[in-house]
Amino acid sequence: DKPKPVGYQVELTDTYNAVCWISNADVERVNDPESLIGVQDYFILEKFVSNPNKESTVNRRAYLEGQIKQMKDEFFNSISVGDVVEGTVKSLTSFGAFINLGGFDGLLHLSDMSWGRVTKAKSIVKIGEVLRLRVVSFDKENYKINLSLKDMEPNPWDTFVDRYEVGQVITGTVVRVVNFGVFVEIEPGIEGLCHISELSWSKKNFNPAELYHAKDKVEVKILGYNIADRRISLTIKQLLENPWSSIASKYPVGTKLSAVAVKVMDTAAFFKVVDDIDGFLSIDDISWTEKYKDMHEFVKEGETRDVVITQVDPMSQKIRLSVKDLSSNPWSTLAHSNPKGSVLKATVTSIADGGINVKVNDDISAFINKANLNLPDSSTRISDVYSVGQVVDGVVMDVNIRNQKLILSPREYEKKQSMGDIQQYMSSSSDDDSTGFTLGDIFAKKGSDN
Template sequence: TPIEATVTERIKGGYNVDIKGVRAFLPQSQLSHGKNAKESIGKTFPMLVTEFDRRRKNVVVSERAILDKVRDKRKNEIFEKYNVDDMIKGTVSRIVEYGAFVDLGDGVEGLIHRNDLSWSVISNPREVVQPGETVEARILKMDVEKGKISLGLKQKKDNPWETVDGRYQVGKKYHGRVKNLMDFGAFVELEEGIEGLVHISDLSWARNIKHPSEVVASGAEIDIVVKEIDKEKKRISLSYKEVLPHPWDEVTSKYKIGDVVTGKVNNMTDFGAFIEIQQGIEGLLHVSDMDWVKKINHPKEVLEKGQEVKVKILNIDSANHRLSLGLKQTTTDPWETVENTYKVGDQVTGVVKNIVNYGAFVQLESGLEGLLHVSEFSWQNEVENPAEALKVGDQVTVMVYEIDRNKQKIGLSLRRLQDDPWRDVERKFGKDSVHQGKITNLLENGVEVEVTEGITGFVHISQLAAQRVNTPSEVVKAGDVVTYKVLELDRKNRRLKLSIKEASMDSDTKELKKYQAESETGFSDTIGDLLKEQLESFKKNLDK
């Protein structure tokens, strides 16, 4: 039987209560859920005696037991009266992280899980309901054994995604509220339960947006265009930029080819840099249009991201929304004035920038590069590999021997800094002339002979001696001074073919002729003459 008891004080493990002058103990667990301990002091509640020991004068009471009986009675009524899918009214009694509890009467609670509060995505149940609020919910599940009732608030309405394609059409404009901002875009609520994503690339015509907050704010009301609807996956793609004026609509009226404009480096790739000249308008500055003379391998050699730079508009393609820009075109092309800067015959100093198998590219003070061809290294053409004579970074003095402005070429020479030693070779070393020279090098197929300073000729092994020679070392050695005859002079290819053998044969022939000439003036060169002389001498000796 219920009795009236007044809570008098808080003690360890519970409370002291007074029942008409009799002290009793109310355990903490037996004060019904939701009652504030401090506010309960001094208040009177109906309670049941759960333990009584007359000898020890020990009385234990429970306020909660009274409510449990009432609640159990109400719970039985609910399970008998209601079924799943029925609607039921109640008051929001408490809110937790995962949902809201609803008092259905006499302390019987049902739970509306957070996912069942709204068709919209929510992070906090308080976005939908508040404590003390009266709500009508649909019964989703009833567990008689456990005495649990699951409720749904959103189930009062049909699932909006089932008919979404009937209310929204691709390409049309609608109104919505920015619900949430993420790094990759903004979620916009079109109606309860229907949210679409505006990807960051669809927020603005500008390409350098780092975060959606630069364009829209959470909670803002905006117009958007539906791009795509995926009913099965419950996804809608939206675009905000498509309701904004397209910046390209005014490009042709605002800019002309040849205009010099200021822009900001938005992005760089291997082939160039994208320059934003106004919000939503970017142009490509190709690496080939960054410098007149320097070969740019990557834009970072010249530019930095975020840098402001002046560029010239080279081409406007409104149909494809493409803009071609040039950096070097904002300065004078040094090739236009190359003939004023350099003259054929000038001696200039430069730095070796690159070496290839056919020569070396030398950068001059003006920034222009000229080619020092391998054939221009030496008059003797003894350089076959340019890398053996020069290395990148070397400073060299060369002579300009050719300028072609149209082909953008400058011919440079090392050998022309000195007189051509072959200039007088043809006069001094004519064909069939005989000279002396020193052997400088022995080769497998012959020897090289220095005919004059800086000039060598070649004697083939077959021209070394009258007899057969297997190797040059059999008959000569380096340093020997030999007599040679010029067989052939090829000034164009700078080659001299010599012969020691023919020089020697010419010498023998000359001696023979000399001997014959001397014989004709007093010496006999026949056997008959010799016998006659001996006979005359013999006769003289007999006469004596």
Template sequence: MVENTENQEEYMDDDFEGSFEDLFENSLKELKAGNVVVGTVVQVNPDSVVVDVGGKSEGLIPINEFLDEQGQVKTDIKVGDQFDVLIERTENENGLISLSKEKADRQKIWNALEEGAVVDGRILSRIKGGLSVDIGVNAFLPGSQVDLRPVRNLDKMLGETYSFKIIKLNKRRGNIVLSRRVLLEEQRENMRGDTLKMLEEGQVVEGTVKNLTDYGAFIDLGGIDGLLHITDMSWGRVTHPSDILNVGDKINVKVLKFDRDKERVSLGLKQIAPDPWLDVEAKFPVGQKVTGKVVSLTDYGAFVELEEGVEGLIHVSEMSWTKRIKHPNKVLNIGDEVESVVLALDIPNRRISLGLKQVEPNPWEVVGEKFPIGTIIEGQVKNITDFGIFVGVDEGIDGLVHISDLSWTKRVKHPSEIYKKGDVVRAVVLNIDRENERFSLGVKQLMSDPWESIPVRYTPGTIIRGQVTSVTDFGIFLEVEEGIEGLIHVSEISKEKIDSPKNFAKVGEDLEAVVLHVDTVERKIALSIKHLADQKEKAEVDAFLGAQRNATSNFGDLLQGALHKAGGEKDGE
């Protein structure tokens, strides 16, 4: 028995020794660079962790490989913790093995990855052609695979976590290509069938704004897109869909039309709310003062929002009683709060006419009482035109002095010969046309018309002397007095035939002539040089005869006086 026992112990010792050597050899095989083994924490230092990987071997792992999700060093590492590590080098100068926990984790992930698998990842950064994604290892997400439609601003996706599908995998090169678009397309296709089954006209559904255009917005209803036209977005004015919607917004819309065969859907947003025009007539009766915000300006007027969906137009002609407004922006700006008066309603065509000037009294209704005809006013020249000057009469009211009312006698070719802007002018109110808003003034009416006394002062036969002001083919104009001219017709220049009046006299010369005729209606004086000699002779004869008559009269008076005296003396005897 003893012998057998000793043989048995010898056999067991040999067997144990063989088993231990096998284990040691196996552990040495495992402790080769590039292998992944299980390590146990034996010591935690401030900058590293000492790990026992078996085979009487220990290694160091930098502390910065033990990070949490926030990128901070973990504080709960303790002796006895076990995890996979990658052997980088079997032994360094200190006799320790170089280990890496990160690379072991990464290799483990790589081993688990396969093409077509769905993984979660966080977008790290933008790189050329797309985005870098952390799925445990770095992967590439091409820009074309980010979404169903091109994403203009990829930066907004940084830091976000999504699900991706692996579409290319090359472990040897370490390349992974992801796609989010493939998953979205699959998801969209699954939703499409359900959406088509439940969609009905008149139904209110929730959708996501997918894309904006100038004419509307495309709304994703769940696998199928519907068009929300710009005219169906609001009862009010919408200049562009981006004014009220943004890509990604979730909104409720009403299905207006649905063509199931062509899978076309027309949507409405404004139809969810009641039509505000139904009670416009009651809310905004004609003549009522209303307040609103200027939302748009055009060449012909300003659109004012009275409430959401209800706008009125202030035409440019209804902005001022007195000023000629060339463009509404001279009076109003977009965003202004304005008070106006409702002038007219056209409910079928959804139009409201508003008046801005009607808020204030019409100055033309009282100007006649303030400035009755005949009133002398004083004002500045505001404007000069070919046909006259405009003079400021009252606030916003200008009066016109027509060129014909500037002077009784002077021929004015253009008002600028006499006046300039800013000159202070006195004038007489001639007429007020309230209906056409015209105020007529006269300057010449401040003095009497000299032509009223011309016939008395220049009777036919009167000899005058004046300066030549103009010579024409038909005669010579002679200034009789300041501003008053007479015409010596070519036939009245000489008894002898002359070639041209221009050969007879020049501008600036003094000439004598006799008055033939005065026409106060046409304001013309006909003169003659041809009859001047005859008139002078007649004047001399008249003067002579007048002298004789005076002499005879004086002689008779003397004779009668002498006789009277003689008779008196005789009576006295």
């Protein structure tokens, strides 16, 4: 490889030459050494040797730095904030661009390139472009200056009220999507927020990115604005039909439908009713008689179930669903067909320490405590009198539809039967020629009848 040059030979006169080391040839790094060949300029003489056969030493960078400092001093002593200067785009960075103002640089920040949102400098300026810029601030001691391209144009917020009003509908561009809404640019330099609550009539607890993306064109309506804070409130949903305004007429209470579970929790589930409107099903509304501990036992997300609408509240935007209301309430049927004091048959399903569990009409479960069982005495074990599968008769003591509780008493039934036997015996004895009877006669007769 060709060795890199370390310096230049500089011709001072016809007799004398000098050396300028490459590091002292320019104020910037010399990437192309050939580019300076033939350049005529001033140099600072650092070392002079009178012997023509030996070379002196010169420094061009020191001379240029002195010239630049002089230009900087003159420039910074003459400018004021608000002045307009001309410069050439020298380089681009992630935060803006550096502008060559004649040997020294000024910064054009991204935020000062346009009244609108700028994410990349190359979208506004390009290297080598000559710009007229306004001075926004400078530091004379450290020779730093900040420039603005946007301030060469009027601030659009200054004339906002002349061009916009509350209720006005505008087509804008989505510039940013966040978890609480979307920012929409209605013109360069003016953005408004459409809060998540103003994006949809029916969607709840969703990510705005599900609906909108940067650069989307959207139609928005101005709800309000604050010029001092440069804030605008926008709405999208108010330009759309509110499905809740007609939901009660389209899906009245009593409407039956097959719905898909879109979200299943431990004690409840949401089913899709129409579009983005969901209905709520509580675990308590699955069955009149069967108890579920977890909603996942009944349904999983994506599965379809038959439901009926039991409540529609457009104001609070809620729909309540039920599965058990697809059929009549067996507890209501039981209460109407078996009033207090009537006799009901039940089948023993299990024996417990304090009583027996029974099932009535094949779908209603109840517990008969020991006090209501027909036991010879307190020392008798329940299992000695009752067994699983046994059919027992009992008197209905109470039916609580709301709490789904049935109190059944075989003991009262036995008492009722005994009283019936007594009345029957007394009635039959009145036709007998005998002039008297005793309790012993009654129970003797009962024993013989049995």
